[in-house]
Amino acid sequence: MLKLQNIKKSYDGTTVLDGISLEIPDGEIVSILGPSGCGKTTLLNMILGITEPDSGKIEFNGKDITDSPMEKRGFNIVFQDYALFPNLNVYQNITYGLKNKPDISSKEEVDELIGLLGLKDHLPKKIEQLSGGQKQRVALARTLVMKPKILLLDEPLSALDGVIKESIKNRIKTIAKEFHLTTVIVTHDPEEALTLSDRVLIVNEGRISQYSEPEQIVNAPQNDFVKNFILNQLEIKKNNIFTLFKNQLNIQPGKESLVS
Numbered sequence: 001m002l003k004l005q006n007i008k009k010s011y012d013g014t015t016v017l018d019g020i021s022l023e024i025p026d027g028e029i030v031s032i033l034g035p036s037g038c039g040k041t042t043l044l045n046m047i048l049g050i051t052e053p054d055s056g057k058i059e060f061n062g063k064d065i066t067d068s069p070m071e072k073r074g075f076n077i078v079f080q081d082y083a084l085f086p087n088l089n090v091y092q093n094i095t096y097g098l099k100n101k102p103d104i105s106s107k108e109e110v111d112e113l114i115g116l117l118g119l120k121d122h123l124p125k126k127i128e129q130l131s132g133g134q135k136q137r138v139a140l141a142r143t144l145v146m147k148p149k150i151l152l153l154d155e156p157l158s159a160l161d162g163v164i165k166e167s168i169k170n171r172i173k174t175i176a177k178e179f180h181l182t183t184v185i186v187t188h189d190p191e192e193a194l195t196l197s198d199r200v201l202i203v204n205e206g207r208i209s210q211y212s213e214p215e216q217i218v219n220a221p222q223n224d225f226v227k228n229f230i231l232n233q234l235e236i237k238k239n240n241i242f243t244l245f246k247n248q249l250n251i252q253p254g255k256e257s258l259v260s
């Protein structure tokens with residue numbers, strides 16, 4: 001269990017996080033969702049251990065880790081730009097971290113992850129030969145072979161589109177469940193958060209607006225921000241798609257319920 005208690009952070013007198021308290025049970029996927037500048041990345045970096053809170057406490061499995069450096073926490077992050085090594089091939093990128101800690105994952109475990117992420121055919125390739133979705137899967141594999149206690153993902157799907165996005169989403173879900181891996185994801189996309197996570201943390205101006213399962217957010221939004229910002233975006237998206245279909249495919253009245 002990861003527990004945050006009354007976390008506060010300001011930069012140059014401006015409050016960024018204002019009393020964040022939450023619990024993330026083991027093995028759950030939690031998305032941090034909110035508008036640009038609301039403090040999502042700051043919160044993720046605080047869990048990772050590269051940003052210090054001004055006050056408050058972070059506990060992992062009952063142990064106070066607020067002042068533990070990143071290396072001691074054993075969490076790991078996949079950054080938005082993947083940060084892969086361009087001079088190494090896919091296999092060398094995936095196994096890079098094992099050079100100094102070869103006992104963390106066996107060859108069989110590495111092969112299993114390569115299979116799960118569908119990277120078998122790409123192993124000898126250079127990073128520049130890969131698509132965005134393939135790079136994302138390499139970055140995930142490279143992080144997962146190190147068996148992090150918590151997996152942190154910063155906007156993992158933002159550079160991907162359509163089918164590839166769905167495929168990576170499913171792989172993240174499969175891996176989190178298969179390895180019982182607590183996963184914390186930063187996103188600004190409500191659809192992504194609601195379809196990927198066990199729980200969604202909605203942050204607005206540094207405060208928790210709602211922290212619930214996706215169904216509750218959709219069916220029982222706790223305040224106007226959730227209603228207006230999050231649900232409105234989904235409604236607009238749904239209506240845009242519906243209008244497009246109606247115009248392009250000439251859907252007849254009466255069949256509209258099929259799309260809603």
Ligand SMILES: Nc1ncnc2c1ncn2[C@@H]1O[C@H](COP(=O)(O)OP(=O)(O)OP(=O)(O)O)[C@@H](O)[C@H]1O
Pocket residue numbers: 011012016034035036037038039040041042043188
């Ligand atoms: N190192 C820093 N020094 C000063 N201000 C910072 C620093 N890091 C973040 N901030 C400020 O804190 C606020 C929250 O930033 P943060 O990156 O956490 O937001 P975010 O929700 O992740 O935004 P986005 O979705 O745009 O990435 C912003 O106003 C940002 O300018």
